[in-house]
Amino acid sequence: MLIKLAWRNLWRQKRRTLLTAAALALALILSLMMRSIQEGSYANNIDNAARFATGLIQIQHPEFGDSHSIDDLVPMGADFIAPAAALPQISHRLPRLRSFALAAGDNSSKGALVMAGVPSAEQDYAKLTDKLVAGEYLNDDDDQVLLGEGLARFLELDVGDELVLYGQGYRGQTAAGLYRIKGLLRFPVPGLDNQLVYLPLPLAQQLFSTGEQISAWVLHTDRLNQLAETEAALSALYPEQSVRDWQDLAPEMAQQILMDKAGGLFMMYLLYGVVGFGLFATLMMMTLERQREFGVMLATGMLRTRLLLLIGIESLFIALLGTGIGLAIITPVLIYLKHNPIALTGETAELILEMGWDPIMPALVEPWLFIDQIAIVLGLLALCLIYPLWRIHRITLVDALKGGSHVG
Structure with a gap:
């Protein structure tokens, strides 16, 4: 019954549901695009450098x-x-x-x-x-x-x-x-x-x-x-014998990639922060708009724990919807960029060539990359839900029926 009710609740306010799902989809699209191109560029440069200079692994004296x-x-x-x-x-x-x-x-x-x-x-x-x-x-x-x-x-x-x-x-x-x-x-x-x-x-x-x-x-x-x-x-x-990998054979390149990856991760988490604030504001708006609805449910005998479970199921549906939209949009784009990488030109290309890297940016399409980003986005949603759920748990029946937001 809770699952059926949660599904119906989503589509009573289609705009609200689609807005939240779009926020999740945007976070997933941007994070996957950034990480896929970043990891694809690393893999391409490691492969190119290894093929002539060091190989990925060497067996030596x-x-x-x-x-x-x-x-x-x-x-x-x-x-x-x-x-x-x-x-x-x-x-x-x-x-x-x-x-x-x-x-x-x-x-x-x-x-x-x-x-x-x-x-x-x-x-x-x-x-x-x-x-x-x-x-x-x-x-x-x-x-x-x-x-x-x-x-x-x-x-x-x-x-x-x-x-x-x-x-x-x-x-x-x-x-x-x-x-x-x-x-x-x-x-x-x-x-x-x-x-x-x-x-x-x-x-x-x-x-x-x-x-x-x-x-x-x-x-x-x-x-x-x-x-x-x-x-x-x-x-x-x-x-x-001595078995050495490319990081041991080419420590300068490994250090360059490590520093660049640190910068990329900082930008990605900054992106998560911006999207997270937007998602949190959307969830809080949903919570405040539904104060009276929650009060009616509590007045008709619904337990607070079941109310929280209902909101959790609704959020899960929204997460699945947002994830599905995001994957449907970004997957074809990444597959295209894998086979048709972005080619850098001008001074940027010259700078990258001087570093010994290939001035192209292919996308990496690997299951682990998708799983990591989906897990992070869902974790971001769970984090943003903590305070709204706490508000719902502490809501007073009288103020909720009046449409207020007092917590006891």
């Missing part, structure tokens, strides 16, 4: 994280990586070799970061051809190299010129080689663009005399929320 030495390597063989490859959440596994060398042209030289991988696998994972601005991409068995555009400009070299690399190889051996430049890469991160030399893995292993060894196995999972679970599983499989 225990000393490599501190030494970055060409002497601290792990095996490249299939037997070594087989346990990791068997994990269903691992979507990519790539061997990479990384070291430092002196890069020289005809008239100048500069310290360079030498990175090597399997070109065909790296293209599938990192889409390096998208960053190619001159020349051609590498084949797996090439004896040529790719250069960062900034480094090529500093060394006054171009496609077809020869580059000298000189450094220290495995176990103190001399690493020296002369290579023709096959292409130039452009990266938004100046530090990478100005010092990168990219080689096919067999060529780099020959240069540094490492044999069938590499600096790290780079692993990727398509879902960031599986990262902690995957890292724990890999640590159990490789107890003698």
Whole structure:
């Protein structure tokens, strides 16, 4: 009976009901839009940065994280990586070799970061051809190299010129080689663009005399929320190696995201505060308008506890209505933004590129994000109901029948 009565009460004052439901829907729409785009941007930037620079997870020699030495390597063989490859959440596994060398042209030289991988696998994972601005991409068995555009400009070299690399190889051996430049890469991160030399893995292993060894196995999972679970599983499989995630490998980026997320959460809770005051005012208006109605119910024998339960059921119906309206409006918008992200332009895009991030804002559409925001909005409604329910509980029968608002 209370449920039936609560449903009827809602539609006796359609404007009041729709106003409250609209306030809830607005809160849900704005919070989901903000959080979805924010989390989508983070996921996109983490994925893009990881694909070329660090990967989401690396398996390294225990000393490599501190030494970055060409002497601290792990095996490249299939037997070594087989346990990791068997994990269903691992979507990519790539061997990479990384070291430092002196890069020289005809008239100048500069310290360079030498990175090597399997070109065909790296293209599938990192889409390096998208960053190619001159020349051609590498084949797996090439004896040529790719250069960062900034480094090529500093060394006054171009496609077809020869580059000298000189450094220290495995176990103190001399690493020296002369290579023709096959292409130039452009990266938004100046530090990478100005010092990168990219080689096919067999060529780099020959240069540094490492044999069938590499600096790290780079692993990727398509879902960031599986990262902690995957890292724990890999640590159990490789107890003698170091398993590191992107936050450990790129602490500067992790700190940037943490600070940006804190600012985003502050803005979101500020939004909740503004919407909450509006919702509270609406609920108080509903309570004051219905004082006489509540008095009649009490005078005809309804218990106060049942009256409070009735108001609670009405509020639940309004919450479901507001949530349904909000989801019906925002879900198609977020799905569209997931497949057609907002592209930033002008000075804003340049600033984001300088930070090493992609100047697009895709939406993240994940169940946990919707559940979190719905729970927060419903919690906001429950918080706003506390005082109106207290007013109803303390109302005096005589004043209620007169239409007053005195509480005893």
